[in-house]
Amino acid sequence: MPEARLLCVSDLHLGKSERMARRGGALLPPYETEETLARLEAEVEALAPRCVVCLGDSFDDLGAALAMPEGVRLRLQAMQAGRRWVWIEGNHDPGPVELGGAHRSDLAVQGLVFRHIATQGCAPGEVSGHYHPKHRLPRSGTSRPAFVYDETRLILPAFGAYTGGLRCETPALRNLFAARAIAVLTGPRALAVPLA
Amino acid sequence: MxxxxxxxxxxxxxxxxxxxxxxxxxxxxxxxxxxxxxxxxxxxxxxxxxxxxxxxxxxxxxxxxxxxxxxxxxxxxxxxxxxxxxxxxxxxxxxxxxxxxxxxxxxxxxxxxxxxxxxxxxxxxxxxxxxxxxxxxxxxxxxxxxxxxxxxxxxxxxxxxxxxxxxxxxxxxxxxxxxxxxxxxxxxxxxxxxxxxxxxxxxxxxxADPGPLPDIAMLDTAAPPPWAGGGAAHAIPEVLEQVRAHRTTLIFHNTRAQAEIFFHNLWLANADSLPIAIHHGSLARAQRQKVEDAMVAGELRAIVCTGTLDLGIDWGDVDLIIQIGGPKNVKRLVQRIGRANHRYNAPSKARLVPANRFEVLECRAALEAAAEHDLDGDPRGPGPRDVLCQHILIRACAGPFDEGELFHEVRTVGAYASLSRAAFDDCLEFCATGGYALRAYDRWQKLMKRDGLWGLRDPRAAQRIRMNIGTIQDTELLKVRMRGRGGQPLGEVEEAFAASLTEGDTFLIGGQIVRYEGLKEMTVQVSRSANKTPKIAVFGGTKFSASTRLTARILELIHGNWEDLPGTIRDWLSLQRDVSLLPRSDRLLVESFSHDSRAHTCLYGFAGRNAQQTLGLLVTRRMEELGLDPLGFVATDYATLIWGLEPVEDPAPLLAPQVLRDVLEGWLARNAVMKRTFRASATIAGLIERNLPQNRKSGRQATFSSDILYDTLLKYDPDHLLMRITREEAMKGLVDFGRVEEMLARVAGRIDHVTLDRVTPMAAPLLLEVGKVPVAGKGRERLAEEEAAALMAKAGLTG
Missing domain, CATH: 3.40.50.300 (P-loop containing nucleotide triphosphate hydrolases)
Structure with missing residues (x-):
């Protein structure tokens, strides 16, 4: 939102590898927090937003949030300095974290409502995450993370490094949208296509 | 005793x-x-x-x-x-x-x-x-x-x-x-x-006494093999004739797709309704079982099959082997032929059916090699470390162990006899902590040393390790079912193949043509189709490279005596000689021509499919750097065909060995082949778990692509054990750069570049090859933008 100078990112899933290891799962390369933060820092630097909204599932769970190493805290604090920072609660990370910024279940800004999971029958202007939408052009290449919108809502792709995607054709996702909906594929250039 | x-x-x-x-x-x-x-x-x-x-x-x-x-x-x-x-x-x-x-x-x-x-x-x-x-x-x-x-x-x-x-x-x-x-x-x-x-x-x-010499020959067909393709439809009448004349015939194919197409065509021509079945690894288990039972009961006259029947199940009365398509490898051909005639003293009988003209050369060369008992095979290198990692985890499941004892145990395995202690320790470290440069999991180690012995930190991990035992890589497979409640399961297709389908597409599976209806809960839903001509089934089937010895023999044959070759092949070769040049073992033939409004370039390296594929990846990468906007390529055992938006005017700079080696270094890291190799090794070593205790597919896709792990390691930990394993595996396996080097040494810079205004006799078959590899680059981005714009315009929207 250029005029509000608001940057919104969704589903960072910081600390995902730590959570998997803690639960006795695979020991994934522990670099995804570094990678996700570096991407976020690049966006913040490029856009200089007045407000940053993290749209939920910012941390893979509360344990991951609590176990954030000092370096990560400092980098988050550096990004938060001089701007409004809002953590929206997600299903992975309900409740507040001790990392600065405001904690909200949702946030209304200039006619838009930011929340983690899209709600049925909401008023127009809803912005959410959660589903990690991805989409592919029928003939050109592999699927890419995608923004999906219609006249009522916008769903953001996941911003975190270790995040899978859900195909836009999946009923749980597709049924949230009207017949005429648009997917915007991320990549070297954003590509807008109508959803089937 | x-x-x-x-x-x-x-x-x-x-x-x-x-x-x-x-x-x-x-x-x-x-x-x-x-x-x-x-x-x-x-x-x-x-x-x-x-x-x-x-x-x-x-x-x-x-x-x-x-x-x-x-x-x-x-x-x-x-x-x-x-x-x-x-x-x-x-x-x-x-x-x-x-x-x-x-x-x-x-x-x-x-x-x-x-x-x-x-x-x-x-x-x-x-x-x-x-x-x-x-x-x-x-x-x-x-x-x-x-x-x-x-x-x-x-x-x-x-x-x-x-x-x-x-x-x-x-x-x-x-x-x-x-x-x-x-x-x-x-x-x-x-x-x-x-x-x-x-x-x-x-x-x-x-x-043991090898028994009498086998009776092998090419099958004579009235119609000559076509220019391209793997269907061998031209040979259907003669194959049926052979089936009729024998008790039981096994009809081998190199890929599942080819087996499906052939089976379909065989039945269209099977006027006597001879009992003929199909058997391959993509079919549902119940289907396969039915075929195996019928075979044992002696109810079948022929089975169309793939390598799944290479091994010695006792089928009883098989008295003829038919090999459709080039055998790729003389040793496997000889072993396959040994499948016929289980009575010890009768000679095995086999007939080869080349599916296209290139394969006539391959079959002829293979027949000569088999007669001379000149078997090919690559020596296996030292024991792979990803398998060792899995073995260490399995050992940990069985209870605490001493690292020194395990090391000595492992060194008694022939393939691991020269494993160094340092290499073993690397694997143990990977299993214990992930082995990352960033020591992140000291608290959450998978293996821990207690009282001098290694064991699982969390005993519950044993269940997950056991669920993921094995080294067989099923590529991501999706089940195929008839639409509707309780629809009949037909088999499996590769996810990449399913992703390429759009509603209404038809393909062959289990010998029937089906129509793609959609993807539902990770199952491909299909319905029966009345179509006679399916979209080609590109699923499944391992693609082997033709062996070095076999491709060398083929080049000799092209330059040697054509007397034993059928007339159509002699005509084809002489046409190629007249229009362009014949490929030679001591020179590299490169042809450039325009086709379908794209610039094409064909490299006849005769280095085997994997090496030709690598050559395609390297050369297109270099072309991308030079602004030639390549769009894709396709590789066979003999040649690589590249197409793009701009023509290649001088191939020499694209093929200089040092340039290729440099490109390999920079590029190897980022290409799809490496990612596929990484996925295989990371799965075997236990970093990627194929099976999880809970239901695998919940509403939201829980897993993310292994490519992300690869990219992350490449950026933050490029010397990680799994990255080293991946590089080694890829160099000898899918990348097969050794054979690219061998080819470059053989031609020593002697490149013949022929530019023509039309497709040449030898390049024509490549245009029809399946398995085209897209090149992600500026060219494709240009086309994607055009496609997106067209779709928006069609929907009456403006981007």
Whole structure:
């Protein structure tokens, strides 16, 4: 939102590898927090937003949030300095974290409502995450993370490094949208296509 | 022990048989720590392997497990169980024989662990699972012999490495264990013997009489093979004629897709309704079982099949092998031919059917090689470390272990005999902490050292490790079902193939044409289609590279005597010679032409499919740097065809060895082949878990692509163990850069560039090849933007 100078990112899933290891799962390369933060820092630097909204599932769970190493805290604090920072609660990370910024279940800004999971029958202007939408052009290449919108809502792709995607054709996702909906594929250039 | 006991002599006599010399020799050598038997199919190989066990068990004095039999196929294990029952029942031997595979019920498995049979028949994966149990020392305490069937097939893959590692564990649990390997013809028996034996034990090789020379020839067809394709539809009448003239025919294909198409065409022409079935790895298990049962019952006249029938299930009366398509590898051809005629003294009979004109050359070259018994094969390098990582995890499941003891155990495996302690420690470290430069998991280690012994930090991890045992890589497969409630399962297709389908597309599976309806809960939904011509089924099937020796022979043939070649091939070659040039072994032919408004360039390297594929990746990468906007390429065993938006005017700078090596360094890291190799190794080593305890697919896709892990490691930890393993694996496997180098050395910069205004006779077949590889770059981005804009315009929207 250029005029509000608001940057919104969704589903960072910081600390995902730590959570998997803690639960006795695979020991994934522990670099995804570094990678996700570096991407976020690049966006913040490029856009200089007045407000940053993290749209939920910012941390893979509360344990991951609590176990954030000092370096990560400092980098988050550096990004938060001089701007409004809002953590929206997600299903992975309900409740507040001790990392600065405001904690909200949702946030209304200039006619838009930011929340983690899209709600049925909401008023127009809803912005959410959660589903990690991805989409592919029928003939050109592999699927890419995608923004999906219609006249009522916008769903953001996941911003975190270790995040899978859900195909836009999946009923749980597709049924949230009207017949005429648009997917915007991320990549070297954003590509807008109508959803089937 | 040398002589056959009277009871056994009588048994042979009642059936009017004489024991084969190699069967008696196996009995004489029963006390050797390891023995390798090389015998043709039908030579009583299995009985030779089991005879010493039956003799040792005949007095009923042995308690518990005595002999372990390992086969690469589940079906083979149950087949052998049936066959062994005969001598055991005839002679009234007090021997309990059971099989144990992925299909064995949980109750039966539990009972087998508590009270093992005398002879247990199983697969490498089931054995790996067995040694992961804490009661493994009790189960295997009295184990005396292990018999590995079809060891030549296992030894070529990581399944063999895993098996040998498991044997090193068994040998520690049962020090007196003796090993027997049963093999078909191979090019280097002593090398196989070294893989089998405990290092450095000796391993005598027993060669059975190979029997009469096989009767092999090309099948004459009225219609010449087409310019391109793998369908061999031209040969249908003659193949049917052969099926009619023989009792039972196996019709081998190199890929599942080709088998499907051929089967479909065969039935369209099968006026007498001869009972002909299809069998390959993508079909639903029930379907395959039906075919196998019908075959055993002698109800089928022919089976259209793939490599899934390469191994020795006893099909009874097969009297003809037909190989459709180039055999790719002379050794495999010879082994396949050995599948015909299980009666020992009759010659095996085989007919080769080239599916296109290139393959005529390949078949001719293979026939000559087979006649000269010039078998090809690549020596296997040192034991792969991803398999070792899995072995360490399996060992940890069975209970605490000492690292020094495990290291010494592993070094008794032939393939790991020269493993360094440092390399072993790397693998152990990876299993314990992930082995990352960033020491992140000190608190959450998977393996921990307590009181000097390594063990699992969280014992619950054992379940996850056991669920992911194995080295067979199923590419992501999706089930195919008829639409509707309780729709009939038809088989599986690769995810990438499913993703390429849009509603209404038709493809072949299990011999029927189906229409793609959509993807529902990770299942491909289809309906019956009345269409006669399906969209080509591009799913499944391993693509082997033609061996170095075979491609060299083909080049010789192109430049040698054409007398034995059919007229159509001679015409084709002379046309190529007139229009362009003939490829030679000491020069590289490069052709450039425009086709379908795209610039095309064809490189005739004759380096095998994988190396030609790598060449395509490297050259297109260089083209991208030079602004030629390549869009894609396709590779065969003989050539690589590249297309793009701009023409190649001078190929020399694209093919300079140093340039290619530099591009390889920079690019190797980021290409799809590396990512595929990484996925395979990371899965075997336990970083990627294919199976999770909970339901695998919840509403939201829980897993993310292994490519992300690869990219992350490349950026933050490029020297990580798995990245090193991936590079090594890729160089010898899918990347096969060794053969690119070999080709470049052979041509030594002598490049013949021919520019034409039309497709050449030799390039034409490549235009029709499936398996085109898209190049992600500026060219494709240009086209994607155009496509997106067109779709928006069509929907009446403006971007």
């Amino acid at each position: 040398a002589a056959l006991p009277p009871r056994f002599r009588e048994w042979f006599a009642t059936h009017g048989w004489d024991p084969h010399p190699h069967q008696l020799e196996m009995l004489e050598r029963a006390e050797e720590p390891a023995t390798l038997l090389i015998a043709p199919t039908g030579g009583g190989k299995t009985l030779a392997g089991f005879l010493p066990s039956l003799v040792e068990l005949a007095d009923g004095a042995h308690d518990g497990l005595h002999t372990l039999y390992i086969s690469p196929l589940k079906a083979l294990a149950s087949d052998i169980r049936r066959n062994l029952r005969r001598p055991v029942e005839d002679m009234g031997l007090p021997i309990r024989i059971e099989d144990r595979t992925g299909d064995t019920s949980a109750t039966a498995r539990k009972r087998q662990r508590a009270d093992p049979p005398h002879i247990l028949l199983t697969t490498p994966e089931s054995l790996a699972l067995l040694i992961s149990y804490e009661d493994a020392p009790r189960i295997f305490a009295g184990l005396s012999r292990v018999v590995i069937d079809e060891i030549h097939a296992l030894a070529e893959s990581k399944r063999g490495d895993q098996l040998m590692l498991a044997l090193s564990r068994l040998q520690a649990l049962a020090p007196g264990l003796r090993r027997v390997g049963l093999s078909a013809t191979v090019e280097d028996p002593p090398a196989l013997a070294r893989q089998l034996a405990r290092h450095p034990d000796p391993c005598p090789v027993i060669m």
